[in-house]
Amino acid sequence: MTPEGPLEPPSTVPxxxxxxxxxxxxxxxxxxxLAxxxxxxxxxxxxxxxAVNIDAELIRSRDGNTLELANGCICCDLSGGMPAVMSQIAAMTPAxxxxxxxxxxxGDPGPVAAWGDHPGFRRGGVLVCADVETIQDRAHGKWVADTVMHQLHSADLLLLTKTDLVDAxxxxxxxxxLHTTVPGIPVLPLHGLDPAVLLDIAPGxxxxxxxEHHQPHPDHATALLTCADLVDREAFGARLDNLPEAVVRCKGVLRTTDSPDRRTIVHAVGRRQSWEDGGSWSSTDHASRIVLIAAPGxxxxxxxxxxxxxxTWSPTT
Ligand SMILES: Nc1nc2c(ncn2[C@@H]2O[C@H](COP(=O)(O)OP(=O)(O)O)[C@@H](O)[C@H]2O)c(=O)[nH]1
Ligand SMILES: [Mg+2]
Ligand SMILES: [Zn+2]
Structure with a gap:
């Protein structure tokens, strides 16, 4: 018997x-x-x-609490791997x-919010990032306009990213x-915002x-490539520069000639590349791996x- 009286009802996780x-x-x-x-x-x-989940590798989780859902799209395949993932999270101690x-x-983030209705959880906010450099081109472009517009419409809060790359x-x-295109949804620049605020958004x-809101989205083609040789930064940068416009995204982990003992993370979004040190290799397989993603069709x-x-680069599955 405890003197505190009745137990508190278990709280739900947003x-x-x-x-x-x-x-x-x-x-x-x-x-x-996380930082x-x-x-x-x-x-x-x-x-x-x-079958490609490079993102899980790019997340810097200190306690390893990152779960991957690599097979299937979370918004289309509502019965796929997600129930098991939610049960796994519900069983974690401490919660x-x-x-x-x-x-x-x-993917369409809207329907994904419904996982907050799973027992033991509650809905948090739907945050949608909008890259100020590319969002208007994408929303008007021939390939992904519908996908992008649907994502924007699903948001409780729109976050402007990469404002450091453009002028005010x-x-x-x-x-x-955005205010005229998706009226009524608040828009905030991400820079300077305390990220803790973002985890406290009420679902609206x-x-x-x-x-019914879910809109099937067209398939993007992907290729996962590996390279056993050391990668020369300049030569690889030139490869990325020469990619056709339809290849909308590249991300990967490289073993470069100038820093073979550490991981080098490379991104290309449209024409823009970014390179950063990714820390030491965690596994014994130090081969360079990248994913290329092309627009529908x-x-x-x-x-x-x-x-x-x-x-030099060979496809893997
Ligand atoms: N300059 C700048 N780069 C950013 C910003 N946010 C993301 N990036 C870069 O954009 C690329 C894609 O970012 P990522 O977070 O992987 O995008 P995701 O595909 O939406 O997960 C990476 O090279 C990031 O470093 C930002 O606010 N400013
Ligand atoms: Mg990502
Ligand atoms: Zn989907």
Whole structure:
């Protein structure tokens, strides 16, 4: 018998959903949240599409609480691996204080919010990242306009990313464009925002979480390539520069000639590349691995690239 009286009802764990098109800055935001969360127990669920899940490797989770959902799209395949993932999280002791789901860059974050209705959980906010450099082109582009517009409409809060890469006028212009394009949804620049605030957003859009809201999205072609040789930075940078426009995204972990003992992380989003040190290798397999993602209907373009890059880079499954 305890003197405290009746037990408190068990509290529920908020499920916050993070969406936004390929390369919008979702994983970067998760890493910022994890870096700031001192001692808070946050479980991250990452959903890359296809059999490719490089993102899980890019998340810097100190306690290893990152779960991968690599087979299938979390928004399309509502019965796929997700029930097992939610049960796994529910069984964790001590219980997490927050679940953060990164939806794949082609996925619709709206319906994913409904996982917050799972027993023991509650819905958090749906946050959608909008890359100020590319969002308008994508939303007007021939390939992914519907996917991007649907993602924006699903948000409880829109976060402007990469405002450091453009001038204040462009940030303002994108903000104004969003206000008219998806009216009623608050828009905030991510820079300077305390990430803790983002985990405390009340869900406001029950409509977008309904299964009817889900819009099937076109398939993006992907290629996972590995390279056993050391990679020369300049030569690889030039390869990325020469990619056809339909290859919308590249990300990977490289073993470079100048830093073979450490991982080098490379990203390309549209024409922009970024390179950073990824720390020491964690496994014994130190081969370079990248994923290339092409816009819907561009499978042949991607196949040409794969042929062109062989035999230095070879496709794996
Ligand atoms: N300059 C700048 N780069 C960013 C920002 N957010 C993300 N990036 C870069 O954009 C690329 C894609 O980011 P990532 O978080 O992997 O996007 P995701 O595909 O949405 O998960 C990486 O090279 C990031 O370093 C930002 O606010 N400013
Ligand atoms: Mg990511
Ligand atoms: Zn989907």
């Amino acid at each position: 499920v916050t959903v993070l969406g936004g098109y390929l390369g919008a800055g979702k994983t970067t935001l998760i890493n910022r949240i 700031r969360a001192s001692g808070e127990r946050i479980v991250v669920v990452v959903n890359d599409f296809g 997490p204080q927050q679940v953060l789901i990164e939806v794949s860059g082609v 006028e462009q940030t303002d212009a994108v903000g104004a464009w 859009r029950p409509d977008t979480a309904a299964p 561009s499978g042949e373009v991607l196949a040409d690239v794969v042929r062109e890059w062989a035999p």
